[in-house]
Amino acid sequence: MNRIHIVGGGWSGIAAAVRAVQAGLAVHLYDMAPQLGGRARSVVHLGQSLDNGQHVLVGACQQTLALMQTLGLEPTDLLTRIPLRLAVPAGPQANWMAHSHPIRQFWGLITDPDWNWTERWQWSRTLAALRWSQPHRWAHQSVEDWLGRFATGSVHHWLGVLCVCVMNLPPHLASASVFLKVLQSALGQPGGSDVLVPRVGLSQLLPQAAHAWLERHGAVVHLHHRVAELGALLPTGPVVLAASAAESARLAAPHAPEWAHAMQALSHSAIATVYTQWDDTPPRLSDPLVFLPPHHDQPAQVIIDLGAIGHTHHATGCWAWVMSHAQGSREVITQGVLAQAQHQWAKQPRVLGTLMEKRATVNCTPDTQRPGFAVAPGLWACGDAVDGDFPSTLEGAIASGQACIQAVLADG
Numbered sequence: 001m002n003r004i005h006i007v008g009g010g011w012s013g014i015a016a017a018v019r020a021v022q023a024g025l026a027v028h029l030y031d032m033a034p035q036l037g038g039r040a041r042s043v044v045h046l047g048q049s050l051d052n053g054q055h056v057l058v059g060a061c062q063q064t065l066a067l068m069q070t071l072g073l074e075p076t077d078l079l080t081r082i083p084l085r086l087a088v089p090a091g092p093q094a095n096w097m098a099h100s101h102p103i104r105q106f107w108g109l110i111t112d113p114d115w116n117w118t119e120r121w122q123w124s125r126t127l128a129a130l131r132w133s134q135p136h137r138w139a140h141q142s143v144e145d146w147l148g149r150f151a152t153g154s155v156h157h158w159l160g161v162l163c164v165c166v167m168n169l170p171p172h173l174a175s176a177s178v179f180l181k182v183l184q185s186a187l188g189q190p191g192g193s194d195v196l197v198p199r200v201g202l203s204q205l206l207p208q209a210a211h212a213w214l215e216r217h218g219a220v221v222h223l224h225h226r227v228a229e230l231g232a233l234l235p236t237g238p239v240v241l242a243a244s245a246a247e248s249a250r251l252a253a254p255h256a257p258e259w260a261h262a263m264q265a266l267s268h269s270a271i272a273t274v275y276t277q278w279d280d281t282p283p284r285l286s287d288p289l290v291f292l293p294p295h296h297d298q299p300a301q302v303i304i305d306l307g308a309i310g311h312t313h314h315a316t317g318c319w320a321w322v323m324s325h326a327q328g329s330r331e332v333i334t335q336g337v338l339a340q341a342q343h344q345w346a347k348q349p350r351v352l353g354t355l356m357e358k359r360a361t362v363n364c365t366p367d368t369q370r371p372g373f374a375v376a377p378g379l380w381a382c383g384d385a386v387d388g389d390f391p392s393t394l395e396g397a398i399a400s401g402q403a404c405i406q407a408v409l410a411d412g
Helices: 011-022 062-070 102-110 117-132 141-149 153-167 176-187 205-217 246-254 258-263 330-345 395-410
Strands: 003-008 026-030 041-044 048-051 079-082 194-197 221-223 240-241 268-277 289-291 302-305 317-325 350-362 374-376 379-381
Touching: 003 011, 003 246, 011 026, 011 062, 011 205, 011 395, 026 379, 041 350, 048 350, 062 395, 102 117, 117 141, 117 153, 117 176, 141 153, 141 176, 153 317, 205 221, 240 246, 240 395, 246 258, 246 350, 246 379, 268 330, 317 330, 330 350, 379 395
Parallel strands: 003 026, 003 240, 026 221, 240 379
Antiparallel strands: 041 048, 079 194, 268 317, 268 350, 289 302, 302 317, 374 379
8 A cells, every 4th residue: 555545635635645644655636626725714795704604612622623733723823712601791600621630620610600600509419410411321312312411401401502513403403422422521621511612714723734735745735636436446456435415325335335325314403603793883792602582583602803812814793603504595595694783782793794504514413323444455534424423513524534643554
């Protein structure tokens, strides 16, 4: 095994290509787009550079942060770290969530003036259950099933909000097993629950540096190149499918029809981001990242103040309104955001653009069977549609790409 072909230049394909180069393989990376990045990249929209959806990381994303450093990037220069505080526009809550050590977290909770004693007891009980729950025992149940057993009141509400943001699904649809793995990872290490918001465009955050690094290390990157079929590639070395679920299924179908069918059977959910600009004095937010109280027909769950974090592409007063599990057209979503602004602050910002990724994430529902790495002899796959511990996140994509190459190398 000397040469390897990787089809798809999203974050999982990038991670696979870098790991393959490090292993001494001659890498050919193919992508039909004019740039690497897949669903997490910068685009030009109405003459301005916007991200194709507002992505964030958390402190527990160790594989992504390590990959950035491999590429010569310094994460602290490119990401703003915000402790997870469950902030709402009027003020922060749950400052104690930033502590990973159980004793410090518990002390922060019982001394937090924002919660009464009933709520403190509820949070303590739920956090203890979270730390001791075994994800595999919840493989057939939903997040709502877990919350119904261990969470009440405001605890149930806030963990439901986090579920939608993390899983891109409401609690009654999301897999409890996957959600527990994510929360245990984030809350189980120092700074693991911190939110890391890019201060640069997503393409600058990793894909551009990856492209340059790969070519410097001898990899061949084929852009504007859609692989029509695999017949010409398979005889020359292993092939890794790192494309979208639909594209990977199309390419795999002649070689592994059952695997392709399982990939096609997966369902997906959308994420939308509305970028707005306050031309007058913007409303004051308690944090650069706040959660919005739910209201009927008002879709955004999160606002990120891109101006406040010093984003290089956005001025003061530029906000990203993020809608997980987005429903409706761009026009409906845009009007919903303007209604949210009117309801909250009695005025509306100017809309810079609304970007919607209709197949943003694979739906990790209870009993969802994501296909594995091994597709057929000499044919492999990675990405958020492939079996793994994480939902459709940047960290999940990076972890999948690296793990896939490890499997290829182990196979010899």
